Amino acid sequence: MHRAAVLHLLRTHAAQLLDPHEAAMVTDTIRFVEDHEDCLLRSQLGGHLTGSAWIVSPDRVRTLLTHHRKLDKWLQLGGHSDGDPDLLAVAMREAREESGLACLRAVAAAPFDVDRHLIPERKGVPAHFHYDLRFMIEADPAEPLTISDESHDLAWIEVAQVPSLNAEESMARMVRKTPGRQFPDENP
Numbered sequence: 001m002h003r004a005a006v007l008h009l010l011r012t013h014a015a016q017l018l019d020p021h022e023a024a025m026v027t028d029t030i031r032f033v034e035d036h037e038d039c040l041l042r043s044q045l046g047g048h049l050t051g052s053a054w055i056v057s058p059d060r061v062r063t064l065l066t067h068h069r070k071l072d073k074w075l076q077l078g079g080h081s082d083g084d085p086d087l088l089a090v091a092m093r094e095a096r097e098e099s100g101l102a103c104l105r106a107v108a109a110a111p112f113d114v115d116r117h118l119i120p121e122r123k124g125v126p127a128h129f130h131y132d133l134r135f136m137i138e139a140d141p142a143e144p145l146t147i148s149d150e151s152h153d154l155a156w157i158e159v160a161q162v163p164s165l166n167a168e169e170s171m172a173r174m175v176r177k178t179p180g181r182q183f184p185d186e187n188p
Contacts, residue, residue, distance in 0.1 A: 002040070002085045003033050006049065009087070009133065013111050022173060025116040029131045039131070040081045047116075047129030051090030052078025053137040054112055055099070056159070060180035062141055063159050065166075066098055067152040070122065074157075074165040076134065076174070087111075087133040095137055099154055100146025105138045112136040113177060115170045134174065 007030065014026045038044045054076050055064040065074045079094040081087060088106055095104055113134040121127045141156045157165065162175050 005085050006033055009111055013114055026114045028116055029114055032131055040083050042080055045126055045128055047131055049081045050078055050130045050132045051081055051087035052076045052132050052134040053091040053095035054134050054174050055095055055137045055139050057141050058138055060178055062156045065157050066154050069150055069152055088135050091135045098148045098150055101139050101143055103143060107136040107138055113174050
């Protein structure tokens with residue numbers, strides 16, 4: 001079954017100590033994948049799986065964000081699975097396509113975070129959910145970036161500053177989960 005690998009990743013992630021909000025979204029995502037054989041395809045208009053890259057510097061102090069053209073907000077890079085059940089590969093592909101980075105390294109094969117968020121109706125495509133598996137990917141901030149047509153901008157941002165660009169809980173949760181992050185009010 002093409003969904004078996006995705007379900008394994010989700011169930012393994014669900015077994016971790018998650019905050020209640022993320023735990024509920026993981027449960028919803030598992031149910032969605034179990035109930036929809038076409039969960040990997042955009043043609044599933046209720047929602048579909050996506051893979052995202054939370055790209056961090058080796059010291060985990062900075063993250064690469066895109067100012068998303070369609071959604072007009074700062075976000076992690078990522079996109080549709082388009083039938084590919086290997087969501088880590090999807091996240092890596094999208095990271096390369098959206099940033100121009102060539103040297104990317106997955107910190108782990110397991111998801112770093114799971115989120116479900118509503119995408120608004122646009123150009124005849126009804127509002128729908130993205131069931132997003134997010135992977136921590138490491139990259140060198142010195143490597144040149146190439147802004148794709150999907151973005152207004154790309155920028156390496158200090159992890160602690162991410163909430164000032166996007167205060168959504170989804171982003172704040174990834175900030176909290178980033179190991180080694182340094183906040184101004186933390187002790188050295």
